[in-house]
Amino acid sequence: xxxxxxxxxxxxxxxxxxxxxxxxxxxxxxxxxxxxxxxxxxxxxxxxxxxxxxxxxxxxxxxxxxxxxxxxxx
Amino acid sequence: xxxxxxxxxxxxxxxxxxxxxxxxxxxxxxxxxxxxxxxxxxxxxxxxxxxxxxxxxxxxxxxxxxxxxxxxxxxxxxxxxxxxxxxxxxxxxxxxxxxxxxxxxxxxxxxxxxxxxxxxxxxxxxxxxxxxxxxxxxxxxxxxxxxxxxxxxxxxxxxxxxxxxxxxxxxxxxxxxxxxxxxxxxxxxxxxxxxxxxxxxxxxxxxxxxxxxxxxxxxxxxxxxxxxxxxxxxxxxxxxxxxxxxxx
Numbered sequence: 001x002x003x004x005x006x007x008x009x010x011x012x013x014x015x016x017x018x019x020x021x022x023x024x025x026x027x028x029x030x031x032x033x034x035x036x037x038x039x040x041x042x043x044x045x046x047x048x049x050x051x052x053x054x055x056x057x058x059x060x061x062x063x064x065x066x067x068x069x070x071x072x073x074x
Numbered sequence: 075x076x077x078x079x080x081x082x083x084x085x086x087x088x089x090x091x092x093x094x095x096x097x098x099x100x101x102x103x104x105x106x107x108x109x110x111x112x113x114x115x116x117x118x119x120x121x122x123x124x125x126x127x128x129x130x131x132x133x134x135x136x137x138x139x140x141x142x143x144x145x146x147x148x149x150x151x152x153x154x155x156x157x158x159x160x161x162x163x164x165x166x167x168x169x170x171x172x173x174x175x176x177x178x179x180x181x182x183x184x185x186x187x188x189x190x191x192x193x194x195x196x197x198x199x200x201x202x203x204x205x206x207x208x209x210x211x212x213x214x215x216x217x218x219x220x221x222x223x224x225x226x227x228x229x230x231x232x233x234x235x236x237x238x239x240x241x242x243x244x245x246x247x248x249x250x251x252x253x254x255x256x257x258x259x260x261x262x263x264x265x266x267x268x269x270x271x272x273x274x275x276x277x278x279x280x281x282x283x284x285x286x287x288x289x290x291x292x293x294x295x296x297x298x299x300x301x302x303x304x305x306x307x308x309x310x311x312x313x314x315x316x317x318x319x320x321x322x
Contacts, residue, residue, distance in 0.1 A: 072273065
């Protein structure tokens, strides 16, 4: 089961879980994803090789999508 | 300061090319892209700056001593300045990096545990041990080997003979557990390393021994490990694989 999580004050919060063959969970995940991006969060997909991709659309084939806050120079 | 990137913001170009990668970097269209060549230039500027400071304060001391040995106290003051200013610069660079701390500041222990679990899954096995020991997450990149803290990052250049200190932080970090702050920076770094360096402010660049003096005892092994990795020509592909977090 794939997960959409948001890094927040609780450590992280699972916003949605979906499977490829369940359209209702996919739609709920896409909706939650867009809502969080509209709030100014950024989405990152950690890859198995240790890299990560920034995404603007929910990649439904990803196992984990992490929503994070923007970074800035200190 | 030679490493300062922030300056007067020029008017935006009429139709800027969208920059791929980190969105935070795309918003800083007036800043130059960070490349190995640009970093080499920045490093040379820091070296020249440090040498200049040393000369400017040492030369009057030498001249005074040549004029009269009785000026020794004043000359010693000049030499002290020549030593003190580069030392303060290096210390500021080292202290820009804040290692992982225990939970506190209004963040509850359960949130810290959850955040630490996710961060532990993001880093590899060896890096996890180093993180637990030193509070810094080691990340191998193309520009160098990074040590990421709750706030700030150090980058050891390939070959291990120069360290850059970067001031960078997650937006509104106050309510985030300490490990989540590192996770934010680590994810951004992995998404777009040059973009990460573009967003961050270069606060110091110099020899590793200068930075090491300003680091806490706890963090020093992380710098030594990063130097080893940089000398070995660490590749970003050699970092640890993501462990599934289904059980979280």
